[in-house]
Amino acid sequence: MKENNKKVTYEMYQRAMEKKSVRDRKQFKFLVIFMMLFFSQLIGGSLLAIFKKDYLNPFLIVSGIIWLMIIIPFVIKLLRCPECGRFFPKGRLHLIDTVQGAGEVWGTSGNFQYYDGTKYVYWTECKYCRNIIWVIKSRKKRLKK
Ligand SMILES: [Zn+2]
DSSP states (O other), X not given: OOOOOSXXXXXXXXXXXXXXXXXXXXXXXXXXXXXXXXXXXXXXXXXXHHHOGGGHHHHHHHHHHHHHHHHHHHHHHHHBOTTTOOBSOBOOOEEEEEEEEEEEEEOXXXXXXEEEEXXXXXXXXXXXXXXXXXXXXEEEEEOOO
């Protein structure tokens, strides 16, 4: 934990992370909805592939458009300043905290693999409106067994 800058205090960081965890919990229900959408498309597509092959291509195109409509606004949101809305706002990153945590992910061979992950929390200023933007990067390394 470094506190060598006057602009961003540890309290500001904590408050931002509290807000983020509330937001993450709200966003979790969208994740469930998207997963249900994905699986219903998968089942629908499989049924069409078996019984109504002619409808399969239009179905795949419409499904693709739906996903683009979900993903594009999300990507645009990531590239913009939440305050002034301008693109590519991030300036120099300043490390404020590192968070240690272990996690599990699905490995490519289909089994669980354990990772020791470290999250690096940075803050930066919007180049245009000087709003503080939080950046979280995680780096994972596989644990040796
Ligand atoms: Zn801005």
